[in-house]
Amino acid sequence: MAATNVEVWQRGEIIEIVDIAHDIKRIVIRQSSTATADPGSHVDVMITVDDELVRRSYSIVEQSADRRDLTLGVFLVPNSRGGSIAMHKLSVGDQLDITQPLLNFPLRVGADKYVLVAGGIGITALVAMADVLKRIGADYTLMYAARSKEAMAFRVGLEKLHGERLQLFCDDENSFIDIPELVARLTGDTELYMCGPIRLMDAIRREWVDSNMEYTNLRYETFGVSGWFDPEEFIVRIPAKGVEVVVGQQHSMLEALESAGVDMLSDCRKGECGLCEVRVTSLTGRIDHRDVFYSEHEKNANYKISCCVSRIVTSETGLNEHADVMAGPAIVEIVTT
């Protein structure tokens, strides 16, 4: 069965764990089914963090020929909410609940040209796509940016397979993707697929929109773990329900509200669908919008939050070094929709 968006849970067993790059492990899970992982698929896994089961998403890099084994690449995220730390502590033989492969980042075959842009561990969402594009003889370029070559998972295999179609960009070599130049040289029939940190994807999205490129030709996958600011503990209140919850660094606002018994809507839990939206009525601090659902205009209005990924921070952290210093944690008051 081809990967879909329909969730079917199954058991998975860890059969291989290998360090493959700085802070990145290749983890192979044997699924109990033989469900197909199409390019762009991911699995959701249930993993224990602080004695609680939490759900995390990981792209499927590769599926074995018999469809039993799914390869993931898991980065030990700085300021992790705990999921990647727990994944890195897994051992061969461990069992966990995983979904069958889910697909909400499909590759559309048939475009004249493709550009795939990966930032860091975002490469995991694009490896299988690049492989298919190579096999069908498509005109494609794979651009892979990271801190250093040592931080590039799967680099050696990609170099062998894609040759000059692979372009590497390393911060420590002062080599960066020139986004205005990239978008300026694309023709209207090019499809661009990207996965990486929010800053990279946001910069490409802005350039794409400013260049009047066809928006449906820009496709992305995000797991909502990267933001503009380091995660902090903050307080969320729902005055109408008498709810006040502390959102720890390792949890999302959505998880904290659910744990407090608040009925919440959600679907993707990755900042893509907007279903978990809450409306802000009062704010001390600022919103770190980590979703790709709202427009720039909506984000600047600071009125709505995708609470599965976005966070609240005090003003002294992150990018705004000139902002006022707050004494305690940031506080947001919301109404749920």
Ligand code: FES
């Ligand atoms: S659940 Fe989809 S954006 Fe939050």
